[in-house]
Amino acid sequence: MSIRNLDCLFKPRAVALFGASKERGTIGAVLSRNLLNSGFEGPVMPVNPRHAAIEGVLAYPDAAALPLVPDLAVIATPPASVPDLIGALAARGTRAAVVISAGFGERGDADGLALRQAMLDAARPHTLRICGPNCLGVMVPAVGLNAGFAHTRARPGRLAFVAQSGAIVTSVLDWASARGIGFTHFVSLGDMSDVDFGDMLDYLAGEGDVRGILLYIEAITNARKFMSAARAAARLKPVIVVKAGRYPASAQAVASHTGALAGHDAVYDAAFRRAGMLRVDDIGGLFGAVETLGMGPPGKGDRLTVLTNGGGLGIMALDALFAHGGSLAQLSPETVARLDAVLPPTWSRGNPVDIIGDASAERYRKALAVLLEDPNADAILVLKCPTAVSAGDNVAAAVITELKERRARVFTCWLGEEDARKPREMFGAARIPTYYTPERAVHAFMDLVDYRRNQEALTQTPPSVPEDFEPDVASARATIKAALDAGREWLSEPEAKAVLAAYGVPVVAPKIAATPQAAAAAAAALAGPVVLKILSPDITHKSDVGGVVLDLRAPTAVREAAEAMLERVGHALPQARIDGFTVQPMVERPDAFELLVGLTEDPDFGPVVLFGHGGTAAEVIADRAIALPPLNMHLARAAMARTRVHKLLKGFRGRPAAALDDVALTLIKVAQMAIDSADIIEVDINPLLADEFGVLALDARIRVRRSDAPPARRLAIRPYPKELEETVSLPDGRSFVLRPVLPEDEPAFVGLFSKLTQEDIRMRFFAPKRSLTHESAARMTQIDYDREMALVLAQPGLAGRAEIFGVVNISADPDGERAEYAILIRSDMCGLGLGPLLMRRIIDYARQRGIREICGDVLRENKPMLKVCELFNFTRTPKPGDLGVIEVRLVL
Incomplete structure (x- = not known):
């Protein structure tokens, strides 16, 4: 509620x-x-x-x-x-x-x-x-x-x-x-x-005495409310979650690679990541993560330096680091030289920095002082095993002394019990994270890395989409409707490729042939070798039943292959309906990678997009990442980067890198299908060939189910509300686009701010501001359309490249009852009637959303804004305790 x-x-x-x-x-x-x-x-x-x-x-x-x-x-x-x-x-x-x-x-x-x-x-x-x-x-x-x-x-x-x-x-x-x-x-x-969890996140986010929110989740009830609340809360304070049910006892049989790979727990992972939350494995990790996040400055990267008095301890830490995807910091030559000056000649001369078992407190202190200056280390893990040479508390005191005047990300692990008890108390009092084992310390460091990445994703400015694609939604819907009217659940391969083509995904267009002889004739009309596939509404994995033959180089070979294929398929699946064959050119791109891009419907979070290693062994390799739509270039690239195949796509050993932007754009286009059509419940593009020249879908399957619900309603994150776009004309004849803000608009917001006079800045922000920071601009452009709305007056063109002249936004409370508004207009555009225009549009939007009251604070000397408020019958009340501010309210 x-x-x-x-x-x-x-x-x-x-x-x-x-x-x-x-x-x-x-x-x-x-x-x-x-x-x-x-x-x-x-x-x-x-x-x-x-x-x-x-x-x-x-x-x-x-x-x-x-x-x-x-x-x-x-x-x-x-x-x-x-x-x-x-x-x-x-x-x-x-x-x-x-x-x-x-x-x-x-x-x-x-x-x-x-x-x-x-x-x-x-x-x-x-x-x-x-x-x-x-x-x-x-x-x-x-x-x-x-x-x-x-x-x-x-x-x-x-x-x-x-x-x-x-x-x-x-x-x-x-x-x-x-x-x-x-x-x-x-x-x-x-x-x-x-x-439920969404209500609790909204409530606790507003409670000032709550420093962190810990959740134990078995299931959620309202995905959109949960995601909206989680994203809002995670911007304000750490939200750390344990999700039970990671390994279900059984999995439902599925008919596509996408369905097989998109595990339910992996979808929860993607949702937590998208919301800026941190997922941990167990209750100990829950509280350990709180300690890690609450002590010391935030981390910058995943490069760790290990300082130890035992080589075995250092190796244990490295094993844990690599297992969790972290990186070992490379000591700079200057750092090695400085360590040579303070350490015995038998030190390891590398990372881990093993300063030998007889290390004294002073040796620890000097080595730590050098490592703190090393530019390649994002964090330092200090390990100590008990020895008779130096007491644990003496070394702990030296470490604490060295860190006293520094803001550094340092983790500690003193092994043992008696020798480690007092040092752990000392580190706790000094607010330095300390752990019982090297593995737990490294895990805590990687928790911090994951949390930072998730938080950055909430404010990272995505690049503009490299092409302004406008899908032919009407054509795609007509293809889908024809299949539904015929009572079919799966589109044929030609139909699936027609839908992909309507969304600008490059495909190899097949020819349909009803008989082996017709298949031979179709092959004769194509130059070069061809691929022959069985066409049946009852067969989704054609290669499993011998329904695909490659590299056929003559019409007679095609006819013979088709006849043999009918016999094989009839023996394997005697009940399958056979509509004929498809014939398509044999694509020869030797440096291309086989990828999988898909879409499936999760019972809790609705449509999700999947990316990974493709081909017939996709399920066996199980290299995939999941993302929640809607997507932009940054989110698509981030999903790709979570797979092993992504490292190959960047090029290796003379093999050129694939066109990564084209791959990312394919993910965006598939996500858009879910946004545009509630009838699409599964998409499976496998393989999607990717090389330096672009992408090409060789095979595709699409599963449909008739639905009368608005497409966007099933998404866990409300997509860009394209229906609010309109063209407006000013009295001087200029035309602009009035549309919802996009994350890609951040550079244009910075440009808008640069065109404001200091007086206009003071009227809008109530204080002087020299520039608009990335954090502020990101907060204004990366909004949750469910509880906020910002409409920008912009030039036509791609977001991120089009200039912005004005913006109006409202931010509603979690109840959706009351919303605060703000208007910002470029100084050289004042006096053209933009204030009333923007106010009228945001009032209309608020009414449509069911918001009951719009309010705002206006400086008493801001006569133009007060005049706009008077035009729309806002009430005006001096703000208690601040005679310079007027509270304005409009009951809707």
């Missing part, structure tokens, strides 16, 4: 407990003890008609007897009683409930699902928010709220933890308590009938 009324869930003024009990060993008794003995300062009202008092507090027989309206109700009564109880409380003014009770269709039973719906129906008219059902409860230590039945309470801290599983909640609570880790919020969501 939204964050509406979640304050009543986490900051209630009064709480009522239904199902309170004093019978030992019952959930009601544990709930009563926790709620009444955790320091909550507001009234807690136990409800149970069989008891006069519980834990020394007066009990009430029912909801009607409560002396005041509770903000929060904690419910642990039989499931059949819950809907009526929710309805009665909501009518009185209760706005949040934690439903501990189970029995609401967890196993899919109809009666339980009916109770669940009845509960939601009772809550919805009053926007009462429900956490659960079938949950452990919630804790907010700062306000003394312990509305759950865990065996211990959470310590106060700066982390928020949210999970579905009650067993995980209690385990993590116990694990964290033993290590002194505290929380701002500790939340069990249970079956997520209402409050």
Whole structure:
């Protein structure tokens, strides 16, 4: 739903407990003890008609007897009683409930699902928010709220933890308590009938005391809401996630390479990466990542230098580094010379920097001082094994002293127990990350690398698309409709290639032949060798049944091959319908790579794009990357870079590099198919040949299913709203394009800013600004179209190359109720009526989106903007505490 009324869930003024009990060993008794003995300062009202008092507090027989309206109700009564109880409380003014009770269709039973719906129906008219059902409860230590039945309470801290599983909640609570880790919020969501991960991310992102958000996810409920909230939260604070169910026990049979390779867990990986979150493997990694991200400056790259007093330790660290995809920093000649001056001649003279087992604290300090100046190292891992020569705490003190005046990314690992206990305490007090094993330390470093990459992806400016392709959507839809009208699920190869051609993907166009003789005649009309393929709606993997023959060089050879093919296929698949054959030129590009580009539909996240190594062994090689549409050049290239074949595509041993931009553009075009047509549920281009001259689709399959839903609705990330594009003409005769902003517009925004006077800058930003930073420009251009909109007035042409003259944007709250607006117009374009034009368009858009109020802050001396607001009937109110600012509001 939204964050509406979640304050009543986490900051209630009064709480009522239904199902309170004093019978030992019952959930009601544990709930009563926790709620009444955790320091909550507001009234807690136990409800149970069989008891006069519980834990020394007066009990009430029912909801009607409560002396005041509770903000929060904690419910642990039989499931059949819950809907009526929710309805009665909501009518009185209760706005949040934690439903501990189970029995609401967890196993899919109809009666339980009916109770669940009845509960939601009772809550919805009053926007009462429900956490659960079938949950452990919630804790907010700062306000003394312990509305759950865990065996211990959470310590106060700066982390928020949210999970579905009650067993995980209690385990993590116990694990964290033993290590002194505290929380701002500790939340069990249970079956997520209402409050889900998207709601929690939106709420916690706005809580200033929350330093990091930790999630344990089994599944999500609303992919678009989750992605929108996650991307917004991850811009503000670290969001770290453990996803359970990485290896499903069985996989559904699929009919294409794309379907076989696009595993469900890999899609979650892609979603977390796209949202700027960090995924870790286990609970220890969850808290370890918090420690890593919270200490020291952010990393710059993946090059690690290892400083050690034992060669074996260094090798263990290197093994872990390479296993996780990191790089070993190469010591510069200057660094080696400086180390020679401070280390004994027997040191390793390379990385790992082995300073020998008798290394003293001073030797560690001097070596670390040199390595900190090395330009090739992005981080340093300091390792120490116990020796009788130097005590662990003395070496730790030397390391801490050397780092005291520096901002450096240094990780430490002191092995052992007795010798390492005090150094670990010292490093913790100095806020220097420390770990029990070299492998865990390296893993933490690579967590940091992954997090930085994901964060950069949120603000990285993509290059302009190298070609302005306009797909022939009408032609593609006509081809798809013909197949659906004929009752077919798979397009034929000629039909699939026609759809690809409509999207500008280069294809080898086949000729259709009904008989072996017709196939021979088709081959005679083509110059050079040909490829013969079987044409059947029942055969998707043609090569598996002998349905493909290559390099046929004469019509007679084609006829004979076709006759033999009919016999082979008929023997292998006697029930298959045979429509004939396709004949196409034999493509000879010896330096080309065989790639796979595909599209499939994930049950949670909708369409996803797949890229990887192609050919008949694609599933065996299993070299692939997944990305969520929509895509731009940066996202497409990033997906390609996550595969092994990408290294080959860059060229090696005299083999020229492939046209990587053409490959990336193919991914963008396939993603666009999903955006334009809800009928397309699977695309499989295999092989896609790629060499220095471009790409060429040799074979393709497309699976379709009739759908009346808007295509963009099934995407986890709202795509560019092309329907908002329009051409506008100014009174002086000039024409411009008014369209939504694109990430590629960042350079044009910098150009727009450079054309502003200092006075206009002050009016817009309320302070002088010399330039528009990359971070600010990226934030203005890389928006989530679900909760923000920015319309730019631009020259016609490709985004990133077209000049921008004005922009209007609104940013809505997570409820979609209220949005703040801002307008920026180039100084030399003022006085042409652009302010009213942009304001009118954004008001129309806000109405269409269901936003109820537009607001903004305007400097009192900004007469032109106040005049625009007056034109559209905004109300004006002096801002409390700031006499120089006027609050303007328009109720829609």
